[in-house]
Amino acid sequence: MTTRTARADQQPGTPPRRGRPRKGASTLTRDVVIETAISVIDEEGVEGVSMRTVARRLGVDAKSLYNYVDGKDHLLDAVAEHILVTVALPEPTGSLDADLRAIGRTFRAATLAHPRAGALVLTRQLSSAAGLRPVATVLSVLRAAGCGPEEAVHLLRTLLASVVGTLLREVSAGPTFGVVGPEATARRQHDLEASGLPVLVEVAPHLARFSHDEEFEYALDLVVTAVTRKVGEGGPTAPQAPPA
Template sequence: MRHDEAVTNRTAPADKQPGTPPRRGRPRKGAGTLTRDAVIGAAISVIDEEGVEGVSMRTVARRLGVDAKSLYNYVDGKDHLLDAVAEHILVGVALPEPTGSLDADLRAIGRTFRAATLTHPRAGALVLTRQLSSSAGLRPVATVLSVLRAAGCGPDEAVHLLRTLLASVIGTLLREVSAGPTFGVVGPEATAARRRDLEDSGLPVLVEAAPYLARFSHDEEFEYALDLIVTAVTRKVDDGGRP
């Protein structure tokens, strides 16, 4: 064997040795351009398919084709990763510009927040329940407070109203992304079966309400809850904060 052939054989990378099949699908471990955004995107992909319970540093790393330890260069652990997912979704919320109308602005914010939550429904609980301290996480809170302050609320009253608004909107959205049959069902066959169950209960109040309890529309329920809470808030503000 010539000297130059021997050198070539000694320095050839392992994945280029004769007889080694080419890798398919995932990139080599550590290859490519691993970034924080890529890690977050992979976590969202896992959540979309398996739910939040499917997220771990290993499942996300497996999706990226890297070693789980490499993720710690971008997030401190699973909790930090879940916070990053919630923050990433909130950053994508295109909050509407205020119009000066308290009623219109609160409704627009509520609808925008719902649309952003439903972009990744299985991540909805993260967006709605994790308490974030970053500017992205606090931006929706600051927007609502600004609208309330512009309507004449003092800081203390604005915070009370903010919490009441969030409790209503978040509660309604949590029901939408994870509700059980207690709140009714969707689809004609399921609705008919649910109605029969209610009518067979023998409880007069349920029999009377069966046609309405059996069916469920997420759009209608959200709009009803939003209308109720915004009407209550605007009336209280118009009354000068009096009970």
């Protein structure tokens, strides 16, 4: 007859736990908490994240997480920062056009690695070194191209408005007007052609169809072309005030 030896953390008279052992607080680290939150987001979306849901996955009391983050809002900031840290920003080549395109594509790839966390990465205003690193990289590229500090900030914001807006549509919203997939596209095209509006009939094959890759590349090309042209022209360092 065999006897069971009680585990060190098991109280006398308490039935043994079944299934996966609960992880003790000693196994927790800030990275473990953040990575667990990312796994919750990947499966359930940002709305599925709470201190309780993350703690439940780790097998600990939710209060123990406060040793690593100050609460849900801080945890979501930490998730965004963690993803940004993984962005392998390209080394500058000295070509403004090539560098801005490479940064935009790298940023998109990092966002799509965790698409359900994309809105966090794209919209949370972070003040840590990790959160500011992509901003500093773009500003450095613009300054190296000859932009003054104020002009570089205006151009940075224009770039971000285009890239972030396009990526938010990709990860958080449906395609604008068009649809994805041949069958859905055919139905959409038929509806547009039956609208009775001449301009919609004319553009129906193009408006019905949507490709995230093509739309991102088009938006990136448009804004980078505008920025490089602006820099090449040596435009004013600040927008002109409207006439009184």
